Amino acid sequence: MKKYIIPIIVVITVFVGCKKDTEFTYQSEDNVYLNYPNSDTLTYSFSYRPSIDKDTVWVPVKIAGNRVAKDRKFVMSVVEGSTSAVRDFHYEKLKDFYIMPKDSGVVKVPIILKNIDTGLANNSVALTLRVVGGLDFKGDLPSAKRTKSIVFSNRLEEPTWWKYWGQLRGYGRVKHEFFLIVNGNVQLADMSSPSTAFYDIPRTLYYIENMRLFVTYPFEWVKQNPTRGYELKLRTDGTGDYDFYNVNAASKKFRLKYFAQANEYVFIDEKGNQIRM
Template sequence: MKYIIAIALLCGILYSCKKVEEVRYQAADNVYFNLLSDTTKQIHTDSIVYSFALFPDKAVDTVFLPVRISGSRIKTDRKFKIEVVDSATTAVAGVHYKPLDESYTMPADSGITRVPVILLNTDPELVNKTVRIKFNLVATPDFQVDYRQWDTLHVIFSNRLEKPLWWNIWIGELGVYSRVKHELFIRVSGTTELPATNSDGTIIPKVLYFTRRFKAFLADPVQWVKDNPDAGYIITPADNGNYYFYSPANPDKKYLLELNPADNRYYFRDENGNRIV
């Protein structure tokens, strides 16, 4: 009798197991902007800063908006859309950038793509002003846009130097930012940019090489030019015991080097008239 009861209970358990259905959570696939200021810590940022002043020979250049999916990769292409938010955009389509496409493709079996944005250096006023474009991801039948903190991205650009994100990272070495100081850094440091993170100890010696080269220049520009003849810069006399620092290849762009009698040192001045230290 006990044997029959045991068999009956086992059959009941097996039957009830067949009736249990697997429950899975199915979230819609999403797209978001995946622009990182620190790749090691996966820290997101919402702005790309660009200047044609770094590339004086270019009339056109391209920046890329990184778009990533949250969800499943599939074996077919899918479409997503990006729109320009007119109320937060000062750049003019066709003047400062080429208009966007109607939609963009997330390739099959891929979880990330880069959308090209073509910037134009045809407006002479870009020397005096900075313009911006605000981009916003838009839902499509293929993708939702549920990550609201990462659904917008800005491109900020001009034909003058803009304060880069890495300047604040290394402000202890570089000091207070100014455009003139930035220009001088590019001309004498040996690099146009520094890493956007200080969390990697292996890069610090290289960064210190660039920043200390720059500091040596600011401390004594005359001696620096003598010690670095291959850099291609010269210093020539100006009025009142001052000097000009410039490249013979571009003599129209000169930096005035003024003597400060109080400490008998020479200083450059920034766009606001402050001494650069």
């Protein structure tokens, strides 16, 4: 009988230990926080999607606590003191509450940013958000954990490869945007590494030629690319100039100026300079 005593004691000890483990559960009330990866700020630019007048940024909200088998409500608000974006002008009004689906530990909240402010071409605005709990969650976590910012603009910066291609004839943000409209978000060869860039030269020259044809013959380009959604419309100010714009972002227009003496149309950039190639 003695030979069974030690195994029985071991079994009882394991059983009791397992039973105690099951009693360690999450005791605090459930909270929510903004789950940005390694950053307090999310940056966004409309410049790489010039044909849209608004876009959705998905903000991840995560539970600190338990998942439950029912939908739960939480609230997200705008922190006015650290927000320069204007509601209905830079972003759409937030909902009164959002839903954390049942059995879920995270949900992505859609934040609608708007691209109708022409000032975004030169300046960024900030939209600071905070989850505050709501009906089914507490707001006990540190404010920094529950508060994040979206900084957005419609501003382009000169890419490193631009300066290597004299055919582009100098950098400008409007010219850069035209390059994106014509070619999409492509990167040209960076000639700082000529051993590898050499093989990209034919491809690069193709994209530059696409740009040249657009700048030189904009009316033909619009006719040949009807699915792109771009139009040229005669201005009503008697100048003979045209506005170039996308029908999905009609508030953002580029001026195609008419020079009567040369009977020529030329795009004008953000500094009032002619765009030629």
